[in-house]
Amino acid sequence: MFTFREMFASLAPFFNFREMFTSLAPFFTAAVVIVLSPFVKEHIPSAVSNYLVSMYEKWLSRFSTPQVTVVIEEKDNVEISNQFYEAATAYLRTLISNSNSTKPKRFKVYKEEGQTESTFDIVEDEEVIDTSVGIRLKWKFFAARKEGHHDIHRYFELSFDKGFENRVLESYLPDIVEHYGRIQSDNNVVKLYTRDTGSRGSVRHDRDENWVYVILKHPITFEKLAMDPKQKEMLREDLDRFLRRKDFYEDVGKTWKRGYLLYGPPGTGKSSLIAAMAKYLKFNIYDLNLSGRLTDESLRSILLSTTDRSILVIEDIDCGADLDHHRRQYDSFTLSGLLNVIDGLWSSCGEKRIIVFTTNNKDKLDPALLRPGRMDVHVHMSYCTIDGFKLLAANYLKIEGDHQLYRQIEGLLENVEVTPAAIAEVLLKSGGIDVVLQGVVEFLEQMAAEAQRQSV
Numbered sequence: 001m002f003t004f005r006e007m008f009a010s011l012a013p014f015f016n017f018r019e020m021f022t023s024l025a026p027f028f029t030a031a032v033v034i035v036l037s038p039f040v041k042e043h044i045p046s047a048v049s050n051y052l053v054s055m056y057e058k059w060l061s062r063f064s065t066p067q068v069t070v071v072i073e074e075k076d077n078v079e080i081s082n083q084f085y086e087a088a089t090a091y092l093r094t095l096i097s098n099s100n101s102t103k104p105k106r107f108k109v110y111k112e113e114g115q116t117e118s119t120f121d122i123v124e125d126e127e128v129i130d131t132s133v134g135i136r137l138k139w140k141f142f143a144a145r146k147e148g149h150h151d152i153h154r155y156f157e158l159s160f161d162k163g164f165e166n167r168v169l170e171s172y173l174p175d176i177v178e179h180y181g182r183i184q185s186d187n188n189v190v191k192l193y194t195r196d197t198g199s200r201g202s203v204r205h206d207r208d209e210n211w212v213y214v215i216l217k218h219p220i221t222f223e224k225l226a227m228d229p230k231q232k233e234m235l236r237e238d239l240d241r242f243l244r245r246k247d248f249y250e251d252v253g254k255t256w257k258r259g260y261l262l263y264g265p266p267g268t269g270k271s272s273l274i275a276a277m278a279k280y281l282k283f284n285i286y287d288l289n290l291s292g293r294l295t296d297e298s299l300r301s302i303l304l305s306t307t308d309r310s311i312l313v314i315e316d317i318d319c320g321a322d323l324d325h326h327r328r329q330y331d332s333f334t335l336s337g338l339l340n341v342i343d344g345l346w347s348s349c350g351e352k353r354i355i356v357f358t359t360n361n362k363d364k365l366d367p368a369l370l371r372p373g374r375m376d377v378h379v380h381m382s383y384c385t386i387d388g389f390k391l392l393a394a395n396y397l398k399i400e401g402d403h404q405l406y407r408q409i410e411g412l413l414e415n416v417e418v419t420p421a422a423i424a425e426v427l428l429k430s431g432g433i434d435v436v437l438q439g440v441v442e443f444l445e446q447m448a449a450e451a452q453r454q455s456v
């Protein structure tokens with residue numbers, strides 16, 4: 001047999017008695033007013049009316065359990081992203097999209113090309129009630145522009161009955177962060193973020209103004225990448241090891257980040273390799289274009305607003321504006337500023353961060369960038385070799401095994417420097433396998449003749 005108290009306890013997650021009572025309050029209040037009215041008072045002894053009023057107050061206090069509210073801000077005072085905020089955003093999306101959950105009165109829904117499921121999102125000032133862990137947890141989202149500030153202050157308020165603080169802080173919130181990690185790795189959509197320089201179109205904002213993104217649709221994978229097979233395997237193993245080694249990084253006191261320098265002529269696949277890495281790891285890419293007005297301060301803010309499990313890409317590092325190590329310019333960032341942010345604050349507050357620098361010209365790079373410990377792995381993207389060519393031919397022409405023209409192509413590739421991008425162009429031409437491969441032979445012969453003419 002249920003006692004009255006047990007019955008309330010079992011219903012507690014689903015009803016907020018405080019709120020329920022608030023809505024019923026006018027009726028109870030009316031009853032008390034009647035009890036206290038001169039007419040009724042005249043006809044019942046004062047001891048009885050006092051008793052009724054005190055019972056009413058006691059009863060009232062049972063329902064108005066004090067509430068605790070945890071504020072989860074998007075960023076702290078130094079603009080560092082709050083992991084709880086990101087995890088809460090993702091968790092609430094899942095919660096709202098769950099068909100069994102009670103939906104808030106207003107919510108957003110959207111679907112992007114490439115996404116299989118719709119995404120639901122909480123909207124400002126709207127409440128989402130979570131009863132999944134047996135406590136009534138009320139989430140509310142706020143977004144407001146701070147006075148005199150450009151930035152929008154975004155935060156969640158999580159309210160629950162007093163007494164559940166430990167459970168919420170030690171179990172519920174950490175579970176949400178873990179859930180976030182899981183959906184991150186299950187989610188096949190990789191986003192390509194670029195700096196928001198005011199352009200609009202098919203790009204989307206997350207909640208951060210610094211970046212806009214598109215869904216990465218690059219078809220490349222490690223398997224399709226034409227590069228030295230040993231180097232490719234080494235790179236894949238390096239990425240796997242990096243992901244596995246959280247404890248190692250903690251034990252040796254190093255930040256859990258890894259730097260890659262990709263170098264080689266234009267068209268050898270540096271951008272393709274970055275896309276393949278992102279898809280392999282399921283990490284988003286932040287493409288930091290160094291051109292435009294950037295100061296050390298804005299650079300710092302931009303980098304701090306990138307999230308964990310991401311690849312920060314700085315392409316053509318040798319061409320970045322004012323990348324002169326010895327020059328310090330007002331209104332422009334400096335190389336030392338860039339390196340400080342990357343090596344310093346930003347790198348010590350993130351997890352699973354990858355930084356990729358690319359250059360067409362390794363010799364032109366500032367030695368500060370090449371200092372040991374800065375870029376952990378140097379990857380040379382070379383001109384097309386016969387192995388690379390066979391892989392491209394298998395991808396583009398579906399050739400399995402050998403072909404009679406391969407020997408001739410191999411001989412030509414030994415004498416001309418041609419990029420995989422240029423070969424890919426020729427392989428895209430129409431015709432059967434033999435016609436296209438013959439086209440490759442002619443293209444390489446032309447290049448060899450051209451090279452010979454220039455050397456004379």
Ligand SMILES: Nc1ncnc2c1ncn2[C@@H]1O[C@H](COP(=O)(O)OP(=O)(O)OP(=O)(O)O)[C@@H](O)[C@H]1O
Binds near residue numbers: 224226264271272422
């Ligand atoms: N190694 C490669 N394997 C497979 N495809 C490649 C490779 N290199 C180039 N390609 C093809 O050429 C196109 C251009 O290559 P990509 O942009 O990756 O080269 P890049 O080295 O980054 O050039 P840049 O230095 O000009 O940015 C790719 O989209 C792809 O189709």
